[in-house]
Amino acid sequence: MEAKAILRHLRQSPRKVRIELNVIRGKSVGTVLNNLHFSKSKASNSIEKIIQSAVSNYRIKSGNTSIDLNSLKIKECFADGGAHIKRFRAASMGRISRLNKPTSHITIIISDNQS
Numbered sequence: 001m002e003a004k005a006i007l008r009h010l011r012q013s014p015r016k017v018r019i020e021l022n023v024i025r026g027k028s029v030g031t032v033l034n035n036l037h038f039s040k041s042k043a044s045n046s047i048e049k050i051i052q053s054a055v056s057n058y059r060i061k062s063g064n065t066s067i068d069l070n071s072l073k074i075k076e077c078f079a080d081g082g083a084h085i086k087r088f089r090a091a092s093m094g095r096i097s098r099l100n101k102p103t104s105h106i107t108i109i110i111s112d113n114q115s
């Protein structure tokens with residue numbers, strides 16, 4: 001059985017989020033949550049919340065409230081680019097320069113080891 005959780009419009013670039021996602025792909029949920037909790041990166045906090053949401057979705061789908069987190073694994077995880085927030089700041093000689101603030105959409109799919 002599978003469960004999915006999606007976070008949209010995270011105010012961080014997808015390139016930086018993919019660094020953390022490449023580390024956790026294919027590992028068990030219990031060890032991933034432990035590693036993300038003590039990680040220093042900004043993306044790890046958001047990814048940890050998404051994984052906990054996916055585990056909650058899995059519990060609701062299966063109808064079983066007591067699930068061993070080490071029996072679940074990260075099947076898929078990816079970060080896509082979202083809309084850019086466009087801002088302007090002052091530049092030299094009375095001009096303006098454009099700032100693009102990227103956002104990302106993160107999708108995580110967890111499954112049990114049987115599938």
